Amino acid sequence: MIITYEDIIIRTLTRVLAPFLQLYALYVIAHGHYSPGGGFQGGVILAASFILMVISFGLDMARRRLSEKVDIIFLCLGLLIYSGTGALCLALGGNFLDYRELTKILPVTIARARALGILFVETGVGFGVMAVMTSLVYDISTGGLPPERR
Amino acid sequence: MEVTVLIQATDEAFKIIEEARNRALDVLNTSVRFTAEAKVLEEKKVQDIFKGAERTKSEVLSFLATFALLFFPFWMPLSGFFDVFHLSIGVGCCALVAYISHDLLFVNVRVGDMRTIVKRFFAYIPWLLYQIYLASVHVIKIVLKPKMPINPRIIRFKTKLQTDISMVTFANSITLTPGTITVEIKDGEYYVHAIDEEVAYDLLYGGEMEDRVAHVYMEAEHVYVQDVLDVARIYGALR
Numbered sequence: 349m350i351i352t353y354e355d356i357i358i359r360t361l362t363r364v365l366a367p368f369l370q371l372y373a374l375y376v377i378a379h380g381h382y383s384p385g386g387g388f389q390g391g392v393i394l395a396a397s398f399i400l401m402v403i404s405f406g407l408d409m410a411r412r413r414l415s416e417k418v419d420i421i422f423l424c425l426g427l428l429i430y431s432g433t434g435a436l437c438l439a440l441g442g443n444f445l446d447y448r449e450l451t452k453i454l455p456v457t458i459a460r461a462r463a464l465g466i467l468f469v470e471t472g473v474g475f476g477v478m479a480v481m482t483s484l485v486y487d488i489s490t491g492g493l494p495p496e497r498r
Numbered sequence: 499m500e501v502t503v504l505i506q507a508t509d510e511a512f513k514i515i516e517e518a519r520n521r522a523l524d525v526l527n528t529s530v531r532f533t534a535e536a537k538v539l540e541e542k543k544v545q546d547i548f549k550g551a552e553r554t555k556s557e558v559l560s561f562l563a564t565f566a567l568l569f570f571p572f573w574m575p576l577s578g579f580f581d582v583f584h585l586s587i588g589v590g591c592c593a594l595v596a597y598i599s600h601d602l603l604f605v606n607v608r609v610g611d612m613r614t615i616v617k618r619f620f621a622y623i624p625w626l627l628y629q630i631y632l633a634s635v636h637v638i639k640i641v642l643k644p645k646m647p648i649n650p651r652i653i654r655f656k657t658k659l660q661t662d663i664s665m666v667t668f669a670n671s672i673t674l675t676p677g678t679i680t681v682e683i684k685d686g687e688y689y690v691h692a693i694d695e696e697v698a699y700d701l702l703y704g705g706e707m708e709d710r711v712a713h714v715y716m717e718a719e720h721v722y723v724q725d726v727l728d729v730a731r732i733y734g735a736l737r
């Protein structure tokens with residue numbers, strides 16, 4: 349169990365920092381094909397904001413924002429987006445994750461289609477990594493017990 | 499003979515009158531109770547409407563303020579692309595973050611005060627930099643003396659600040675000035691580590707920094723006219 353210690357400085361600074369941290373994570377995910385970063389790094393930063401809330405405010409406050417059920421949904425959704433993009437390219441007649449085939453259903457050039465495909469895949473990876481990290485911290489801080497036995 | 503009958507009759511009559519009076523009182527009492535209950539219920543309904551309206555209003559306002567603060571000064575310089583595609587991604591991301599954590603940034607803040615607080619905060623920063631400069635010179639003098647005339651101590655004092663954000667601003671201002679460090683805040687008391695008496699003099703006897711922080715966050719001089727206006731408008735609409 350994580351025992352919360354009410355420190356007014358840490359709580360207030362968490363409150364101020366958390367939205368900017370989350371937005372920075374989404375920026376890293378969305379601009380992964382132009383600048384350093386990408387899905388994995390953005391997902392870890394996004395999970396770090398929730399972990400910061402768990403540490404400074406306790407588990408309930410973080411769970412109100414991202415419950416365990418929603419967390420599992422995000423995990424499956426990330427995996428689905430990633431493999432779905434690959435399978436779509438496979439279904440359109442190319443190789444797995446061959447984004448050139450996306451020009452058959454999207455009215456864009458081949459280079460733009462590659463950038464869009466990378467963006468979809470990075471979004472999926474980011475969601476998945478965020479959900480896995482957050483659920484790890486939830487499991488550690490609850491001692492691995494299911495919700496009805498705490 | 500007639501007298502006893504008369505007395506019995508009057509007794510009966512009195513009993514009947516008594517019963518009638520009791521019944522009438524019962525009816526009156528129940529009716530009064532019902533009206534009182536109805537009044538309380540109505541008042542509760544009005545209060546609920548008022549509270550709900552207030553909550554929705556403050557939630558929408560904090561959502562919009564968080565969105566603006568995230569999108570314009572943070573996302574746009576960070577992104578650097580101003581075509582439709584990237585701007586729409588930015589709007590979506592900012593809306594998502596503002597939806598998740600709109601109740602984090604602005605707590606117990608009146609929208610009317612925000613502009614004044616930001617203005618005064620930016621006016622407070624140069625003074626703080628000047629204080630940091632003075633304290634740095636003092637600490638350099640202490641370091642360069644071969645005798646090392648330090649006298650470390652932990653001082654404790656009660657604060658007059660009330661809100662979380664002003665306490666944190668004051669604590670971090672103390673930590674930023676060289677020679678003093680805020681160890682912790684507990685029940686409105688500050689525990690500050692100081693390197694000698696001179697750097698702790700302002701905290702113990704002057705209190706100028708605390709006064710300035712209280713001035714920035716509009717404590718100890720502010721009258722909330724805004725509340726009265728809000729209440730009047732909502733009650734007028736209900737009537």
